[in-house]
Amino acid sequence: xxxxxxxxxxxxxxxxxxxxxxxxxxxxxxxxxxxxxxxxxxxxxxxxxxxxxxxxxxxxxxxxxxxxxxxxxxxxxxxxxxxxxxxxxxxxxxxxxxxxxxxxxxxxxxxxxxxx
Amino acid sequence: xxxxxxxxxxxxxxxxxxxxxxxxxxxxxxxxxxxxxxxxxxxxxxxxxxxxxxxxxxxxxxxxxxxxxxxxxxxxxxxxxxxxxxxxxxxxxxxxxxxxxxxxxxxxxxxxxxxxxx
Numbered sequence: 001x002x003x004x005x006x007x008x009x010x011x012x013x014x015x016x017x018x019x020x021x022x023x024x025x026x027x028x029x030x031x032x033x034x035x036x037x038x039x040x041x042x043x044x045x046x047x048x049x050x051x052x053x054x055x056x057x058x059x060x061x062x063x064x065x066x067x068x069x070x071x072x073x074x075x076x077x078x079x080x081x082x083x084x085x086x087x088x089x090x091x092x093x094x095x096x097x098x099x100x101x102x103x104x105x106x107x108x109x110x111x112x113x114x115x116x
Numbered sequence: 117x118x119x120x121x122x123x124x125x126x127x128x129x130x131x132x133x134x135x136x137x138x139x140x141x142x143x144x145x146x147x148x149x150x151x152x153x154x155x156x157x158x159x160x161x162x163x164x165x166x167x168x169x170x171x172x173x174x175x176x177x178x179x180x181x182x183x184x185x186x187x188x189x190x191x192x193x194x195x196x197x198x199x200x201x202x203x204x205x206x207x208x209x210x211x212x213x214x215x216x217x218x219x220x221x222x223x224x225x226x227x228x229x230x231x232x233x234x
Contacts, residue, residue: 043161043207043209043224045221048221104151107163110161
């Protein structure tokens, strides 16, 4: 079964450094998302992306965050200057071209980001 | 605002017991979707089920069953004859529509950790 692939599985970085988290969504999917889960807490929506632009973002997704689809397959989340509180599991997700509420989000395995 | 409440933080059962995970939601939307995801210790999110607000039929899939009751805004999940491999955190989620785009944004509950011991 096709799946969403995220790399790396674990990233350790120092405070203030830039990180890029990478995702390869399922190939025929057109809608992309990033979610975040701080350790032991619930999963929170960060941003949704369609047709090469952000369609919605949460309050968490401030100017330090950006997303990009640099080519036909990758979908990236960049954190410009990481803070300790950015430490979390970051999940990429995608949904198919029906795009509506009926299509489940397929999540990747996540990237655990540790900021020291 | 959308909200999902999973009041059970952690449940411990012994193998072969049945267990029900509760989920209560709040929404003003007339059309919405409910989901359950499983998060095993390895950390990934595994899709289990989605249910739309117009379909109150209960669903059974193997040892899993779901009871959707619109009157009480609940979408409970039962595992029959639990197994050690069922040990995980289970998240209930509500799909919120984003304007007219057809996009969806999942609002998650805080999760219920299920521990199944042999």
